[in-house]
Amino acid sequence: MSQYTRDYNMPELMAATAAREIQDGELAFIGVGMPLMAATVAKFSHAPNFNMMVEYGAMGPAPLRLPMCVDCAVNNERAYFAGSQREVMGAQQAGFVDVACISGAQIDKYGNLNSTAIGDYYAPKVRLAGSGGANDLASSAGRTIIMMRQDGRNFVNEVDYLTSPGHLSGPGAREKAGLVGSGPAAVITTMGVYRFDAETREMYLEKIHPGVDIENIKKAVQWDLAISPHLTETELPTEEQIMIMRTLDPLAVYLGTGRQTLAGDFEAFMAMFENSYHPMIKLMRSKGMM
């Protein structure tokens, strides 16, 4: 077993925590960013038989480099399948996907997410990206894992726009609406880990990240937050988990400040590929995946 480490940043802790939500043998639906890091960590550590689908038409890629987007050429690299979006999204709707990672800008106590607009939809204070695949996955995936920043204002009583359904208005609401998936199972934020009560479908705090004050969590949630009587501290990442993330993403494009440093710097971008090529081959070989 790899040793725990305290050499990590918050996105790395979130990715490592999400990786532990993925079980071996599962079929997952994964976007880029933190979920991709979580999926890669899972694949290279405890879940070698786990495979991922990518939204624009790929399944089971085993790339030696960092994917840039869900429609990226990297998702074809040594994949089991490459083709249409209808295949992967259709399979998803038909119930073939065990777990999906999604996100949002606002969340309520039932795990309903907003990624469309802050304020009035018709005259938004902030217009956001829109659903993308998040609503689809929230509707039909076996379960969802939500990963998001918790900024003190975005755990709200009511989301401004319900983009992706969580447990809607509580017990039985998803079934009544006709949704086939079981909805959110966990919420991993910059402060802790939350789950949903089987009876009330309400979110409760299960784990608190190292160094986070529980009073600050309560202040960051608009409703009266339920707290697990078995509240524990979030498990630290292992050295191996961190090594995997930093091998695939050496400039911390997804888990740090890489995007700022790469803007306009083509040579640094090319060097990122050059420098991670052999370490990734070594990592793949050490896991018997190449």
Place this chain on the structure above:
Amino acid sequence: MLFQPMPVKKGRAKPPTYKIMTAKEAVEKYIHEDCYLGMTVSAAPAALIWEIVRQRDRIKTLDLVITSQIGMSSALIGAGLVRKIEMGYNWGGIEGEDKVFRRAVEKGIPRPLEVEDYSNFGAAMRWAAASMGLPFMPTKSQLGSDIIKYNPKIKVMDDPYTNQPIALVPASYPDVAVIHASRADEIGNVQCFGLYGNTDTLARSAKHVIVSVEEIITSAEIRRMPNLTTIPYYYVDAVVHAPFGAHWRESNYYYHHDLAFGLDAYRQFATREGFEEWAEKYILGTRDWNEYCQLVGYDRLYRLMQSEHKYQQFGEVR
């Protein structure tokens, strides 16, 4: 008895004739004011979109229909061409927040933009319906969400067979689809290497289809691997030869995403002036796609190609 043959309907098939033209010619011929334009990602039709922006004084107004878009729709929105967008997602992806989109929706800059939201799959099912000549498609997505509440075009009904709620999305028939793909022959049989998103259904839904490709090949080469033909010739009106035609985005097995360029572009899109300077330099300041490539630098583009080939080439198994 009249003894005259009954009138018959002709099929919609485009003829198997020579269809290669320049981007300028294709856009002039098919894209006009108030055009309902469809596009998708995988791959990004940058060469065609840049040409539409160059002809903005003539085209004036477009309504867009997309599933997801990164960058391409923003070029059109920033250029003041877009009146309405029907969409699942419009943002910067890894390049980050899309300030061009935000300015248009929040402040009406450079012109007001109406948004009609769907989920990605919901948006994609509109082309799935149209591609088979159906008026709508049922989907299990969007149920229980505000997407339905704010979009009256999405209807919820009880499925007559199971009595379970189901959402219906209307078919979308774009006037024109702009698509970038791997290769095509001169009559418009289009092949895609690797994942292709919903390029297939988009092409089948549009009244006119313009496809730009990395390579023009012979029909004999098409016939060697007919299962790669994602879009048969009878959907296609125009074929445009545009090597590197998706830059700064990627083209499967041809070249890699130019993240350094994309991040820099989005940094400039943060202000209206920044966007206009960027568009003036890279789009309006170049006469065609070749000039754009020269400005970006062919050595840079070939390095992106080499980088892709280091990891994968089509048909290669490592």
